[in-house]
Amino acid sequence: MKPFILANLSLLVLCFLATYLQITPWPLTLLLPSFFSLLPFFLNLWLIPGGFAWKNHHYNSPNLPGPMGWPLLGTLPQMGSLAHRKLAAMAASFGATRLMAFSLGATRVIISSHPDTAKEILSGPSFSDRPIKESARLLMFERAIGFAPSGNYWRHLRKLAANYMFSPRRISSLEGLRQRVTDEMVAGVLKEMKETGAVEVRGILQKGSLSNIIESVFGTGSGLEGEELGLMVKEGYELIAKFNWADYFPLGFLDFYGVKRRCHKLAVKVNGLVGQIIKERKKDGEFSGSDDFLSVLLSLPKEDQLSDTDMVAVLWEMIFRGTDTVAILLEWILARVVLHQDIQAKAQQEIDTCVGRNRHVQDSDIPNLPYLQAIVKEVLRMHPPGPLLSWARLAIHDVHVGKFLIPAGTTAMVNMWAITHDPSIWKDPWAFKPERFIEEELSHLSVMGSDLRLAPFGSGRRVCPGKALGLATSSLVARSASPPVQMASS
Numbered sequence: 001m002k003p004f005i006l007a008n009l010s011l012l013v014l015c016f017l018a019t020y021l022q023i024t025p026w027p028l029t030l031l032l033p034s035f036f037s038l039l040p041f042f043l044n045l046w047l048i049p050g051g052f053a054w055k056n057h058h059y060n061s062p063n064l065p066g067p068m069g070w071p072l073l074g075t076l077p078q079m080g081s082l083a084h085r086k087l088a089a090m091a092a093s094f095g096a097t098r099l100m101a102f103s104l105g106a107t108r109v110i111i112s113s114h115p116d117t118a119k120e121i122l123s124g125p126s127f128s129d130r131p132i133k134e135s136a137r138l139l140m141f142e143r144a145i146g147f148a149p150s151g152n153y154w155r156h157l158r159k160l161a162a163n164y165m166f167s168p169r170r171i172s173s174l175e176g177l178r179q180r181v182t183d184e185m186v187a188g189v190l191k192e193m194k195e196t197g198a199v200e201v202r203g204i205l206q207k208g209s210l211s212n213i214i215e216s217v218f219g220t221g222s223g224l225e226g227e228e229l230g231l232m233v234k235e236g237y238e239l240i241a242k243f244n245w246a247d248y249f250p251l252g253f254l255d256f257y258g259v260k261r262r263c264h265k266l267a268v269k270v271n272g273l274v275g276q277i278i279k280e281r282k283k284d285g286e287f288s289g290s291d292d293f294l295s296v297l298l299s300l301p302k303e304d305q306l307s308d309t310d311m312v313a314v315l316w317e318m319i320f321r322g323t324d325t326v327a328i329l330l331e332w333i334l335a336r337v338v339l340h341q342d343i344q345a346k347a348q349q350e351i352d353t354c355v356g357r358n359r360h361v362q363d364s365d366i367p368n369l370p371y372l373q374a375i376v377k378e379v380l381r382m383h384p385p386g387p388l389l390s391w392a393r394l395a396i397h398d399v400h401v402g403k404f405l406i407p408a409g410t411t412a413m414v415n416m417w418a419i420t421h422d423p424s425i426w427k428d429p430w431a432f433k434p435e436r437f438i439e440e441e442l443s444h445l446s447v448m449g450s451d452l453r454l455a456p457f458g459s460g461r462r463v464c465p466g467k468a469l470g471l472a473t474s475s476l477v478a479r480s481a482s483p484p485v486q487m488a489s490s
C-alpha cells in the first residue's frame with residue numbers, strides 16, 4: 001500500500017499548497033482529472049498481491065499473498081544485503097511462509113519459507129531450470145552445470161560430475177591435498193598471530209579454499225595461474241552480484257553500469273587462461289594417472305568427451321562455485337568455535353579421545369567424531385552459505401505448489417535461512433547448540449537434501465553436486481580445532 005499512500009499524500013500536499021499559498025491552481029485543474037482518470041489503470045497494474053509482475057496472473061491464484069511493492073520496481077529496493085532476512089519478515093507479516101508472491105521489476109517470483117513447499121519446488125520435476133542473469137550468461141555459465149537448461153547436455157554434465165569428478169573415490173583421493181592446504185592455513189594463522197597479534201582469517205580461508213579447488217581442478221603446480229584465477233573469481237563474483245537493470249526489465253540493449261563490457265573482458269581472459277591450460281595438458285598427453293578434474297575430463301571415453309569451449313565453462317564454474325561457498329562455511333565454523341569456548345573445548349576433547357594429539361584428523365575419523373559433525377550441521381543451520389539457496393529455479397510449465405497455480409516462467413526461491421530460523425520447526429532457533437544434533441530426534445538428520453528442514457545444498461535433481469567435497473573440505477575445521485589454532489584464537 002505504501003506507494004499508493006505516497007501518491008495520494010503528494011496530491012494532498014499539492015492541493016494544500018495551491019489553496020493556502022495562493023498559487024494559481026490552473027496546473028492542478030489539468031493534473032487532477034488526468035490523475036484520477038489514470039488512477040484506476042495504475043491501481044489495477046500494481047495494487048495486486050505480489051505486485052506489478054503478477055498483473056496478468058493473479059487471477060490464477062487469487063489468494064496467493066505477497067507485497068504489492070513499488071510501481072515498476074516491485075520488491076527490488078528490498079533486495080540488497082540481508083535480503084533473506086527482509087523476505088523472511090515479509091513472509092511472516094503476510095502469513096505467507098508456505099508461499100509468497102512478489103515482483104522483481106517485471107520478473108514474477110515466488111518464495112517458500114516452509115519445508116513442505118520447499119520440497120515441492122526443489123524436488124519435483126517442474127522447477128528443473130534456472131533463471132539466468134545476463135552476467136552469468138556472458139561469463140559462460142550457460143554451458144556449465146549450474147545454468148545449463150535441464151536437457152540432454154545438462155544431464156550429461158551431471159553424469160560426468162557424479163561418476164568421475166565427485167565420486168567417493170575421487171574425493172578421497174584428494175584428501176592429501178586437503179591436509180596440505182589445512183596445514184598451510186594453520187601456518188598462516190600462526191604466522192599472522194606472531195607478527196601482528198591478530199589474525200584476519202577471511203583472507204587466509206579464501207586463499208586456502210581457492211588453492212584447494214584450483215589444485216582439485218588442474219592438479220599441482222598451478223603457481224601464478226592460481227593467483228590470476230583468484231583475481232578472476234573475485235571479479236566474477238562482483239559482476240554476478242552487481243545490480244543490472246537488464247535482469248529485471250527488457251533493457252538488454254543498454255549497459256548501464258558497464259556490466260556487459262566487464263563480463264566480455266573477463267570471459268576473454270578466462271577463455272585465454274583456462275583454454276591455454278587445457279591445450280598444454282593435451283600437448284603433454286599425460287592425464288590417465290592424475291586425479292584432477294581436467295585430467296578426468298581429458299581421459300573420458302570418446303563418446304563422453306566435451307569440446308574445449310565446454311570444458312572451459314565447466315572447469316571455470318567449479319573454481320567459481322567451489323571457492324566462496326567453502327570459505328564462507330569455514331569462516332562461520334571458526335567464528336562460532338572461537339565465540340563458544342565451551343563448545344570448542346568439547347570438540348577438542350572428542351578429537352583427543354578418538355584421534356589423539358600425535359596425528360592429523362583424517363577423513364576416515366569423521367564418522368567417529370559426532371560432536372564435530374554436529375558443530376558443522378549447526379553452523380550450516382544458523383549460517384547457510386547460500387541463505388536463499390542462491391541459485392533460484394524456474395517453472396518450466398504451469399504447476400501447482402500447495403493449492404496455488406504457478407504459471408510457467410515464474411522464478412522460484414527457497415528461503416533456507418527462514419526455514420532454519422523458524423521456531424515452529426526448530427526449538428530455540430537463535431541459540432548455537434550443536435547438542436541438538438546429538439539428541440535422539442535429530443541425530444540422524446542428513447544435510448544432503450533429503451530433509452528440507454535443513455538442506456543447505458539444495459535438493460532434488462539440481463542439488464549441489466559438490467556437496468560431499470564441500471563437506472569433506474569443511475572437516476578441515478577438525479584440524480583447526482586442534483592446539484595451534486586454539487592458542488592463536490584465544
Ligand code: HEM
Pocket residue numbers: 122145146147158213317318319321322323325326329384385386389390391392456457458459460461462463464465466467469470471
Ligand atoms: C559448503 C559448500 C557448498 C554449499 C553450501 C553449496 C550450495 C549449493 C546450493 C544451495 C546449490 C543449489 C541447489 C539447488 O538448486 O537445489 C548448489 C548448486 C551447485 N553447486 Fe554447490 N555448494 C557448495 C559447494 C560446492 C562445490 C565445492 C562445488 C564444486 C566444486 C559446487 C558446485 C555446484 C554446482 C555445479 C551447482 C549447480 C548444480 C545444478 O544446477 O545442476 N558446490 N550448491
